[in-house]
Amino acid sequence: MTSIHQENPVEPNxxxxxxxxxxxxxxxxxxxxxxxxxxxxxxxxxxVPLAAPVVxxxxxxxxxGDTGYPAGTGYAEALAAFAAGRWGWHxxxxxxxxxxxxxxxxxxxxxxxxxxxGDPVVVNSPVYPxxxxxxxxxxxxxxxxxxxxxxxLDLDVLADVFRGLGGGPAAHLLCxxxxxxxxxxxxxxxxxxxxxxxxxxxxxxxDEIHAPLTAPGGGFVPYLSVPGAERGLxxxxxxxxxxxAGLKAALAVAGPGAAADLARLPEEVSHGPSHVGVLAHTxxxxxGTAWLDALLAGLDENRRLLAGLLDRHxxxxxxxxxxxxxxxxxxxxxLGLGDDPAEVFLTRGRVAVNPGLPFGTGGxxxxxLNLATSPEVITEAVRRMAAAVG
Numbered sequence: 001m002t003s004i005h006q007e008n009p010v011e012p013n014x015x016x017x018x019x020x021x022x023x024x025x026x027x028x029x030x031x032x033x034x035x036x037x038x039x040x041x042x043x044x045x046x047x048v049p050l051a052a053p054v055v056x057x058x059x060x061x062x063x064x065g066d067t068g069y070p071a072g073t074g075y076a077e078a079l080a081a082f083a084a085g086r087w088g089w090h091x092x093x094x095x096x097x098x099x100x101x102x103x104x105x106x107x108x109x110x111x112x113x114x115x116x117x118g119d120p121v122v123v124n125s126p127v128y129p130x131x132x133x134x135x136x137x138x139x140x141x142x143x144x145x146x147x148x149x150x151x152x153l154d155l156d157v158l159a160d161v162f163r164g165l166g167g168g169p170a171a172h173l174l175c176x177x178x179x180x181x182x183x184x185x186x187x188x189x190x191x192x193x194x195x196x197x198x199x200x201x202x203x204x205x206x207d208e209i210h211a212p213l214t215a216p217g218g219g220f221v222p223y224l225s226v227p228g229a230e231r232g233l234x235x236x237x238x239x240x241x242x243x244x245a246g247l248k249a250a251l252a253v254a255g256p257g258a259a260a261d262l263a264r265l266p267e268e269v270s271h272g273p274s275h276v277g278v279l280a281h282t283x284x285x286x287x288g289t290a291w292l293d294a295l296l297a298g299l300d301e302n303r304r305l306l307a308g309l310l311d312r313h314x315x316x317x318x319x320x321x322x323x324x325x326x327x328x329x330x331x332x333x334x335l336g337l338g339d340d341p342a343e344v345f346l347t348r349g350r351v352a353v354n355p356g357l358p359f360g361t362g363g364x365x366x367x368x369l370n371l372a373t374s375p376e377v378i379t380e381a382v383r384r385m386a387a388a389v390g
Contacts, residue, residue, distance in 0.1 A: 011290050013298035014048040016374055023047050028246065034352050041381045042352045046243040046326065046372035048295065053287035054242060057279045070099055070249070070275040078285035079236060079251055086212070086289075089225045096254040098265050101272030103209045103250045104130050106235040107173065108138055109269055110252060113261045114203040114233070115140055115169045122161055122172040122202065124153060125360035126329075128179045131207075132360060135173070145172075146361050151181035151320070151329075153189050155196065162200035172197060174206040176223055177214060180329040180359055180368045182322020184214055187221045194228040203258075206234045209250075212241035212292060214324040215300060230257035240325075241292055242284040243372075249277035295372075299326050302371045305378055313386040326372035329356075333365035335389050342367045349388030351381050 024031060030045040061067060076094040083089045100106035111121060117139040123131050125144045135142050145161040148154030162170075174193070177184045185193075197204050206223035214220040224232050237250035250273070254262035284292075303321040306328055310317050318331035330353075332341040342355035345367065356366030371378065 011294040013301075014051075014291065014295055015046075015298040015302065015372065017049050018047055018374070020374075020377065034346075037350050038346065039351045039377065039381055039384060041370045041373060041377065042354045042368070044240060044327070044370065044372075045245065046295075046370075047374060047377065048243055048372065050244075051242055051284060051288040051291035053283045053291075054244070054280050057283035058247075058276055061276050061279050066275070066279070068275055070270070070273050070278045073097070075099060075249065075278050075282045075285075076251055078282045079253075082212070082285040082289075083222060087220055087222055087225075089222045091225055092222075092253060093256075096256070096259050096262060098252045098262055099270055099273045099278060100235070100250050100252050101248050101269075102239065102245075103207055103235045103237050104134055105269075105272065106250050106252045107131075107205060107207055108134050109265060110205045110233045110235065110261075111135070111138065111140060111171055111173070113264055114205070115171050119169045119171070120165050122158070122165075122170070123360070124175065124178065126180060126356065126362040126366070127175050127359060128207075129358035129360075131173055131175070132358075140171075144361050147178070147181065147183070151178065151183045153185060153193060155189070155192050158193065159196055162196055162202050165200065165202065167201060169203075170201065171203045171205055174204055174223060176206050176208050177210045177220065177322075177324035179210060179325055180327050180354075180356075180366075182325040182327060182329065184218050184220055184323040186219075187226055190221055190223055190226040191228065194226055194232070198228060198231070204229065204232045206232060208234050208236050209240050210325045211236065212238070213296070213299070213326060215303075215322070216296060218323045220324065224253060224255045230255040233258050233261065238281040238284040238288075241295075242281075242288055244277065244280055244284065247274055247277035247280045249273045249281045299371060302326075302373075302375060302378055303328070305375050306369070306371060306382070309379060309382040313382055314389070326370060328369040328371050330367050330369060331365065332367055337365075337389065339364040341365065345385050345388050347388075349384035351384040351388075353381075353385075
């Protein structure tokens with residue numbers, strides 16, 4: 001399954017559109033957690049203006065007073081069309097979708113459908129920290145199946161872990177593309193995972209929020225598109241790719257064999273999504289692809305920039321440009337800064353990156369850096385990091 005992208009984005013690079021002074025006027029988490037002398041390149045917010053179709057959709061809703069409760073299948077239809085055009089996947093049936101407040105709350109609801117209290121949920125560490133937090137909060141048990149070399153799924157480890165679960169209800173919470181490594185799982189890997197899951201009775205719930213952020217030529221494969229994934233469940237959203245975290249809306253998608261599970265989703269779950277959020281996400285998927293292509297080209301430039309900057313100023317840091325996401329996973333162990341180099345970068349360099357420890361096994365000595373910003377901010381961030389260890 002190949003990814004379809006415009007070769008020549010018709011829009012300017014949105015990562016170069018805003019100045020640092022403009023960004024510091026923002027009141028969201030990224031720009032209000034730390035003092036003003038700290039350069040924030042941590043949490044998953046992008047330093048971009050919104051895509052014009054999204055702004056129009058929200059503005060039109062405000063003008064009309066269209067701020068009630070969400071209704072209809074427009075969001076699912078937009079996602080189905082995007083998936084067909086972008087990934088060549090024509091299997092997204094809007095009848096097997098449900099609007100949920102956001103991807104993580106949707107993950108919780110999907111896990112509730114297929115597991116019970118105390119049941120195991122497998123994750124591939126190092127992985128997005130809220131996976132641990134939400135699973136434990138809902139009284140499930142986290143079981144790690146660490147990634148293998150190169151940040152890829154380790155099928156031998158997964159087989160051993162699945163075999164040891166005891167045969168009762170269990171789930172695998174798959175991060176695809178993977179956060180923080182940016183790994184894009186191949187069709188072969190996902191098919192092998194599905195065979196293992198079916199063999200050992202493990203239900204797969206795929207968090208695919210970063211799917212639209214696959215680099216040109218990266219070839220994202222929707223989990224539900226692989227053979228044998230009929231009993232899988234997926235969570236998708238325009239949130240990450242179009243910077244819409246504050247406009248809550250996501251979609252749960254069921255494979256044909258999981259339709260009955262999704263039908264058991266409590267009706268009150270549909271009360272959580274924002275109607276304006278649904279309109280914004282729908283506009284992004286339907287009309288925001290040119291903006292997305294410009295963003296993807298800018299992220300590619302930033303990956304190359306970061307690689308060059310690290311090579312010159314922090315050559316001991318190991319970095320492999322990711323196939324997806326706007327995140328950079330940096331192995332800082334050779335710097336001798338201990339398990340939490342992010343604390344050193346913050347206190348000595350006044351630059352905020354995500355510490356690796358909360359990502360679980362494999363996170364010690366690592367940091368996650370947000371590349372969805374201007375080249376100038378990336379350059380300054382690396383300068384500060386180098387100064388912190390110089």
